Amino acid sequence: MSHIHRYQGQTITVEFDLELCIHSGDCTRDLPAVFDIQQRGRWVQADAAEADRVAEVCARCPTGALRCIHKDSGEFMAEVPERNTVKVMENGPLYVHGRISLKGKALPAYRAALCRCGSSRNMPWCDGAHTAAGFSDQGAVKPFNPDAEITPGILDIRPLRNGSLYLVGPQYLCDAEGNIARVSKKCALCRCGASSSKPYCDSSHFETGFKSD
Numbered sequence: 001m002s003h004i005h006r007y008q009g010q011t012i013t014v015e016f017d018l019e020l021c022i023h024s025g026d027c028t029r030d031l032p033a034v035f036d037i038q039q040r041g042r043w044v045q046a047d048a049a050e051a052d053r054v055a056e057v058c059a060r061c062p063t064g065a066l067r068c069i070h071k072d073s074g075e076f077m078a079e080v081p082e083r084n085t086v087k088v089m090e091n092g093p094l095y096v097h098g099r100i101s102l103k104g105k106a107l108p109a110y111r112a113a114l115c116r117c118g119s120s121r122n123m124p125w126c127d128g129a130h131t132a133a134g135f136s137d138q139g140a141v142k143p144f145n146p147d148a149e150i151t152p153g154i155l156d157i158r159p160l161r162n163g164s165l166y167l168v169g170p171q172y173l174c175d176a177e178g179n180i181a182r183v184s185k186k187c188a189l190c191r192c193g194a195s196s197s198k199p200y201c202d203s204s205h206f207e208t209g210f211k212s213d
C-alpha cells in the first residue's frame, strides 16, 4: 500500500507522506480545522481554510511530509528557498530547508528531517526514534565562518554506507537556536549518534559498528 495519501480540495491537492511524518504537531497546531486527527481516515480537510493558508502550513512541515499542489497548474505551492539551511535540533534530527536532493534525485519538498541519533528505521529520514532512544545533544555548533559568501545551488544529501551524512552543495549549518555557525559547500555530519564532535562525524561509527545503507 502506498504511504502517500492525497486529499482533494476545490483548488488544491494536499499530499501527505505517512512515512515522513514524525508527529511534530506543527500542522495540527497551526490549522486544527484542516489537519484534524479526530477525523479518522480523512484527517486533512483541504477546503477548511483559504488555499494559500493551507499551502503556507504545508510548506512549513519540517519533514516534507505535507505538500500542497495547485490543481490547475499542477505546481507545488511553496516558495523556493534562497539558501539551504541545516538546523541541528536539540535532542533531535537535522532539519533541512532548501533546494535538496537525495543522491542526485530531487526531493518533492523543500524540507526534510534527517536522523542523527542512529536509531531511525527509515534512514536517512528521522522517524521520531530519538525520543525512545534517549538521544541527547544540545544542538550547539561552534561558529566557524558564519559570514562567508556562497553561491546558491542544490544541496545533495549522500548518506554514506555505515557512515556519516555527507552533504554536498551550498549550505548554512545552524545551531538549535537558529544561529548560522558554518557556511560551506561540503560537510560530513554524524548520523550514528556516537560522535564526540556532534554535529560532525568523528569516525566513531567504525567503533560502534553502525550499520545503514
Ligand code: SF4
Binding pocket: 020, 021, 022, 023, 024, 025, 026, 027, 028, 060, 061, 062, 063, 064, 065, 066
Ligand atoms: S507538520 Fe508534518 S511532520 Fe509535523 S505532524 Fe504535521 S505532517 Fe507530521
Ligand code: FES
Binding pocket: 163, 164, 165, 189, 190, 191, 192, 193, 194, 195, 200, 201, 202, 203, 204, 205
Ligand atoms: S556517523 Fe557518527 S561518528 Fe560518523
